[in-house]
Amino acid sequence: MARKLKGKSIQSKGLKGALVRHQINEKKQKQIAQNAEIENQNKMNKLKSMKSSKKEKQNNKKMAPLVKSKGLMPFGFEDKVLLIGEGDFSFAKSLILQNFLIPENLIATSYDSYDELIAKYPNVDEVLSELKELGVKVIHQVDATNLPQTLDLILNAKQRKSNKKVKLFKDNGNLNYIMFNFPHTGKGIKDQDRNIRDHQRLLVKYFENCKEVFKLVNTEDLQGYNTTKGKIILSLFEGEPYQSWGIKIIGRNNGYRVERSGKFDWSMFPEYHHRRTNSTKDTTKPAAERDARIYIFDEWVKQESANKNHEDSDSD
The missing domain is CATH 3.40.50.150 (Vaccinia Virus protein VP39)
Structure with missing residues (x-):
């Protein structure tokens, strides 16, 4: 019964109908704002990830070898x-x-x-x-x-x-x-x-x-x-x-x-x-x-x- 009343109230005239329509519109606007916020956050996360990846790549140039040398390593890290x-x-x-x-x-x-x-x-x-x-x-x-x-x-x-x-x-x-x-x-x-x-x-x-x-x-x-x-x-x-x-x-x-x-x-x-x-x-x-x-x-x-x-x- 409540679902039926709600459906009818959207079409109804007067103060009650206007109030219901206002609430629905307000809910839609809130959802749009949330979606925009989520999208913006995703962009920020992606940008942060790219910067971290670039920084990590730069840091890799200074990293020590992953395998401990037991034999002779003939050249240094920055040699050509x-x-x-x-x-x-x-x-x-x-x-x-x-x-x-x-x-x-x-x-x-x-x-x-x-x-x-x-x-x-x-x-x-x-x-x-x-x-x-x-x-x-x-x-x-x-x-x-x-x-x-x-x-x-x-x-x-x-x-x-x-x-x-x-x-x-x-x-x-x-x-x-x-x-x-x-x-x-x-x-x-x-x-x-x-x-x-x-x-x-x-x-x-x-x-x-x-x-x-x-x-x-x-x-x-x-x-x-x-x-x-x-x-x-x-x-x-x-x-x-x-x-x-x-x-x-x-x-x-x-x-x-x-x-x-x-x-x-x-x-x-x-x-x-x-x-x-x-x-x-x-x-x-x-x-x-x-x-x-x-x-x-x-x-x-x-x-x-x-x-x-x-x-x-x-x-x-």
Whole structure:
């Protein structure tokens, strides 16, 4: 009965009908005001969330690595690094996700073309998209034995005459490290002596090309100090045939010495999956179960070359 009376009162004339209509209108206006307040609050929350996200992203640049280092970490958080020979780009991904490097300071490259990577490594497209979204520069078809050409760093005669430097990073900063993880030609030569010589030729070219890249990219500071020098990093498995490659001798012959070396600790890079050069298969023994070492090469100083007692620095 009450519902029926209310329905009729809206249409009724006189004071009673006017009062009912006024109450309904007042209720509608109140609801409109509440909706507007809710919408405004949602906008404020969204804006606050965006600011927090931006602040969090900035703070991430100062965060400590998520995984405690047990092995050698070859570079610092703000260093600029060029990775050579990335397979499925999982090492580059791990460096960023573990906060070892600022994304904008990392350039990750592959020997394979984009199409070859997609055909060879499952889910690599997802990894590449993630790296690019985070700010990592990704380049394909980069050859460790021909870095200036395949990185598109070759200058014309006019540029060389003016001592122009190539811009590799957005801020035009100097390149601190070039790193090549577990170099391999992928040829699968069964004769061990030939296999060793083949990899020695690869490493000789790698050192020569790294030195050329540093000269092209890096600049001297205003005080005239030579800051064109960068450091070269190699990671290798322990034992044979890698020991017979003689990387320390190759380094010295190309003007570099081992500044430091230390254990390659797989647990520091949980996203990293070591792959064979020519397939997605792991090696006979899973890589994470194999002992490996990181070598950091610095340009040889003339005074040190005269010091016969100088020894390479090793740390575990």
